[in-house]
Amino acid sequence: MATTLPRPSRAPLSDPPASLPPLPSSRPLPGSPKTPSSNRTVSSSRLPTSQAPGKAPSTPVPPLPTGQLTEPRSALPTPLSNAPLKSPIGRTPTTVRKVVSISSFPQPPKGNGRFMSHSSSPLAGAQTETRRGSADTDCSVNRETRSKGGKMKTHNGGVALRTSSLPGKGGEPRTGPNGRGSDALLSIPSPPHSRSSSAQGSDSTGATTLDESGDAGNKIVSATQDAKLKREPSNKDGKGNVIVSVRIRPDLGTAEGGKSNEWLFDGQKSLLAYRGREGGDYYYDNVFTPDDGNDRVYASSVKRIVRRVMEGYHGTVFAYGMTGTGKTFTMQGTDPQPGVIPLAIRDIFSYIRETPRREFLLRVSYLEIYNEKIHDLLAASSTNGAAVGINSQEEIKLREDSKRGVYATPLKEEIVQSPTQLLRVIGRGDMARRTGSTQFNARSSRSHAVVQIVIESRDRTGGNSSVQGGKRSAMNPGGVRVSTLSLIDLAGSERAAESKERRTEGAHINKSLLTLGTIISRLSKDKDKSGNTTNAEDRHLPFRDSKLTRLLQPALSGNSLVSILCTVHLSLAASPAGNATETLNTLKFAARAKNSIVSHAKKAEESYGAGSGDAGSRVLLERYRMEIQDLRSQLENQAKAAKDVEDQNERIKEEKEAEQRHEEQILEIQLARTALKERIEHLTRLILSSKSTGVNSSRSFSSLSTRVRNTAASSDTIVAKPLRSSTSHSTLGVPRPASVRTSSAESADPGSPTSNLENSPTTPGEMGSDEEDSVGEYGNGRASVGSQVRALQADLADRNQYILTLERRLLHARRSSHSRTSLQLSPPHRMSEATPEDNVRRLLDEKDAEIFDLRARLDDKERMIAALRTAARKREVAEMTSKRNHRGSVHSRKSSFGSSTTNTNPVSPTTPSSFLASDKRLKPVDEVTRILDEMLQDRVGPGTQGRRGTVRFSDDIKPEVVVDDVNGLEIVKGEAHAM
Numbered sequence: 001m002a003t004t005l006p007r008p009s010r011a012p013l014s015d016p017p018a019s020l021p022p023l024p025s026s027r028p029l030p031g032s033p034k035t036p037s038s039n040r041t042v043s044s045s046r047l048p049t050s051q052a053p054g055k056a057p058s059t060p061v062p063p064l065p066t067g068q069l070t071e072p073r074s075a076l077p078t079p080l081s082n083a084p085l086k087s088p089i090g091r092t093p094t095t096v097r098k099v100v101s102i103s104s105f106p107q108p109p110k111g112n113g114r115f116m117s118h119s120s121s122p123l124a125g126a127q128t129e130t131r132r133g134s135a136d137t138d139c140s141v142n143r144e145t146r147s148k149g150g151k152m153k154t155h156n157g158g159v160a161l162r163t164s165s166l167p168g169k170g171g172e173p174r175t176g177p178n179g180r181g182s183d184a185l186l187s188i189p190s191p192p193h194s195r196s197s198s199a200q201g202s203d204s205t206g207a208t209t210l211d212e213s214g215d216a217g218n219k220i221v222s223a224t225q226d227a228k229l230k231r232e233p234s235n236k237d238g239k240g241n242v243i244v245s246v247r248i249r250p251d252l253g254t255a256e257g258g259k260s261n262e263w264l265f266d267g268q269k270s271l272l273a274y275r276g277r278e279g280g281d282y283y284y285d286n287v288f289t290p291d292d293g294n295d296r297v298y299a300s301s302v303k304r305i306v307r308r309v310m311e312g313y314h315g316t317v318f319a320y321g322m323t324g325t326g327k328t329f330t331m332q333g334t335d336p337q338p339g340v341i342p343l344a345i346r347d348i349f350s351y352i353r354e355t356p357r358r359e360f361l362l363r364v365s366y367l368e369i370y371n372e373k374i375h376d377l378l379a380a381s382s383t384n385g386a387a388v389g390i391n392s393q394e395e396i397k398l399r400e401d402s403k404r405g406v407y408a409t410p411l412k413e414e415i416v417q418s419p420t421q422l423l424r425v426i427g428r429g430d431m432a433r434r435t436g437s438t439q440f441n442a443r444s445s446r447s448h449a450v451v452q453i454v455i456e457s458r459d460r461t462g463g464n465s466s467v468q469g470g471k472r473s474a475m476n477p478g479g480v481r482v483s484t485l486s487l488i489d490l491a492g493s494e495r496a497a498e499s500k501e502r503r504t505e506g507a508h509i510n511k512s513l514l515t516l517g518t519i520i521s522r523l524s525k526d527k528d529k530s531g532n533t534t535n536a537e538d539r540h541l542p543f544r545d546s547k548l549t550r551l552l553q554p555a556l557s558g559n560s561l562v563s564i565l566c567t568v569h570l571s572l573a574a575s576p577a578g579n580a581t582e583t584l585n586t587l588k589f590a591a592r593a594k595n596s597i598v599s600h601a602k603k604a605e606e607s608y609g610a611g612s613g614d615a616g617s618r619v620l621l622e623r624y625r626m627e628i629q630d631l632r633s634q635l636e637n638q639a640k641a642a643k644d645v646e647d648q649n650e651r652i653k654e655e656k657e658a659e660q661r662h663e664e665q666i667l668e669i670q671l672a673r674t675a676l677k678e679r680i681e682h683l684t685r686l687i688l689s690s691k692s693t694g695v696n697s698s699r700s701f702s703s704l705s706t707r708v709r710n711t712a713a714s715s716d717t718i719v720a721k722p723l724r725s726s727t728s729h730s731t732l733g734v735p736r737p738a739s740v741r742t743s744s745a746e747s748a749d750p751g752s753p754t755s756n757l758e759n760s761p762t763t764p765g766e767m768g769s770d771e772e773d774s775v776g777e778y779g780n781g782r783a784s785v786g787s788q789v790r791a792l793q794a795d796l797a798d799r800n801q802y803i804l805t806l807e808r809r810l811l812h813a814r815r816s817s818h819s820r821t822s823l824q825l826s827p828p829h830r831m832s833e834a835t836p837e838d839n840v841r842r843l844l845d846e847k848d849a850e851i852f853d854l855r856a857r858l859d860d861k862e863r864m865i866a867a868l869r870t871a872a873r874k875r876e877v878a879e880m881t882s883k884r885n886h887r888g889s890v891h892s893r894k895s896s897f898g899s900s901t902t903n904t905n906p907v908s909p910t911t912p913s914s915f916l917a918s919d920k921r922l923k924p925v926d927e928v929t930r931i932l933d934e935m936l937q938d939r940v941g942p943g944t945q946g947r948r949g950t951v952r953f954s955d956d957i958k959p960e961v962v963v964d965d966v967n968g969l970e971i972v973k974g975e976a977h978a979m
């Protein structure tokens, strides 16, 4: 079985590190040991060709000693049955000078590969079946550009090497042209000290694997170890933690260089061979032919890393190569052919869309290292493509942090939310980047440009919430994971330039690239069991010798997944200018990188809280979440406070309104009381007291008593009918019974009607019996005075009661009036115009006017009452006088004089004859009183203008005018009813 086959020996990558990359001078780099080519040369003619294609050898082959130079291929016990290398013109290449042994390189893809010389590439389309997967296609299925026939193309287009021994599709064992039977190596375990180990279950190349758990580093077998070390299973997809690819730039139809049969490549086998001096076969994870577009380059070498970055790993992609070979084209691309950066951005956002359970925050920075100085390309504004103010920037330094690693500061970072925005930001940085014309590139990048996309992500549902002492609930999302994708377009290495500026730039560029090469080279040196380099000098890795290597330190030290895209231009390499060395150096750099970078990339840990220090505070997602929480609670508090204030204002407003209403009511009551008191005083003054002139006459009192009795007897209704009833009768339009108001009670207190009420007779019977008692007790005029006083007191009590009623009604009227006024003011437009003060003022004015009106009317009526009282008093006096006279005449007639009763109209000295003359026309006092009451009712009826409760005469009852001749007053009589 092929699995027992030992590995064929490999030529070690023993080229001196100093030779990579080349210095601008054309002279060989010092200390650049050369492996004797004779020992390394394999004549293609000596390669076994007899074996049938696809057939693996059955004979086990012992491994060659480590470091041993390759034997001629024909001598190798290799299962290969390589076809002879042929030039397109049928010339068999004489030698394959060196077989570059990269033990961990991925195996060539299945199928019938075919080596092609570079120059044949334009024709390759006719011979190859190109089935490039879209950029979305997974790498493992995307390498379907298959050249039929297993031919290796030469640069000038010839078929150089037939790799008929390669297996076809279907996972058959496959051997490389140099005898690397992948399956042959499967069962050989890696030694403990091997730097090349694959994580279990990882999907990677034999050399580098992605360690999902992040524990085991993935190691690369150095070339020197290659022969003796056992091989890891090789992954045909060539994907791992470190992916090294070489891209061959197509000729663009210009006379850029020469054609050569010395350069051969086979994209299918990821092989690039140089048949010239110091040449050899170089295997990589990918060799992209000139036919391969950016999408294929991305899908095979970067896509997987981008996905891993989204999952929490750090990733670094950089393009390396001499000037004009297509680094910028590969990284940026063009509109029809977007490069790695735009394709990565597209995938980043696709991943975000496909992962709803996590939330993301993206920020981007863009810097360039120009002449060993770092410039922020986003901080510099650009005008018409020219960087403005880039030189006046604050110096950007590199710092190191245990969490962040090496980083540039201060550096502007922009938060981006869409692919378009991200592309726009990067495009802005591109505008600010330095470019210049070189010998091989009209628009050459003169600086190393680093786009850094920081991805913060967090599980929305809380993730492993228990880690925080169980305090985090589902409401609190999980910890924040921060990963970084660095996309680097290095400046091109260049030989001596003509202009001074270009030379200075070139010197810096080459120095940094040289340092990078040195580090890569030293990393690939032999290591002892503990992983230390055996050579003491090689233990020192000069990361600090250049800004570029310092910045790349975390990635080169294994913290990151790495994809190196090396670009070559074989036409240039074959040009008479002698760029073959440069191209070779690029290939060697790529080979060493593949062989030396140990990536033990781990998923970034999730962090909780904003943390402390710069590293912690950079977790913007967490900071923003906390800020959002903080702002939310502030908002809630403010809303609560606002509501409290609103409630308080409402309460204050209500209290003010209530207070105002209360004040208004008090004012109204006071006004009403004042008015009523005044009226009572008036009325009290009008009522005759016992001390009044004329009342103290005994004759008068006796006659008064008689009159009262007579009046009471003549009337069906009893005196001292409470005015309450009178009022209600009046209101209902029913004629009120007459009341007797014939005397005054000096002691009556208008302010305390209750006390008067208590003493006042409430029933007609009481009143009547009192009168009778009084008459009976005294039997003269004096006896009736007491009765009169009681009657007056009763009358006063009634009036007080009446006042109370009036007060209530007045209050009620005010309220109704107030509410009507409010309603009138209520329309929105008026409300918005009138302030509450205006309303109150207007209301007060109305009330004042009303009070004034009422007072005026009250005055009128009081004057009328006064006149009527006077008239009534005179009439009563006259009556009493006439009765006394009558009794006297009867008595005298009965006794001695026998005087006649014909004189019915005796003239009293106190009674004017005119009053007596008008006796017939005068109406009883109680009727007048009733009219007055009704008039008073009119005064206090509901409504300010007496609309309701106003006393009106009905149409069918004509008011009767009684003329008081004594006072010259006209008294209107008539049955009234409330309207």
Ligand SMILES: Nc1ncnc2c1ncn2[C@@H]1O[C@H](COP(=O)(O)OP(=O)(O)OP(=O)(O)O)[C@@H](O)[C@H]1O
Residues within 6 Å of the ligand: 248, 249, 250, 252, 321, 322, 323, 324, 325, 326, 327, 328, 329, 330, 438, 441, 443, 444, 445, 446, 490, 491, 492, 493, 567
């Ligand atoms: N694969 C390719 N297909 C088509 N054109 C390409 C390809 N690669 C490079 N080119 C073209 O070659 C020219 C030089 O390429 P580019 O500027 O990318 O080289 P570079 O390596 O970035 O050079 P420098 O280091 O000087 O910046 C450009 O015009 C570019 O469009």
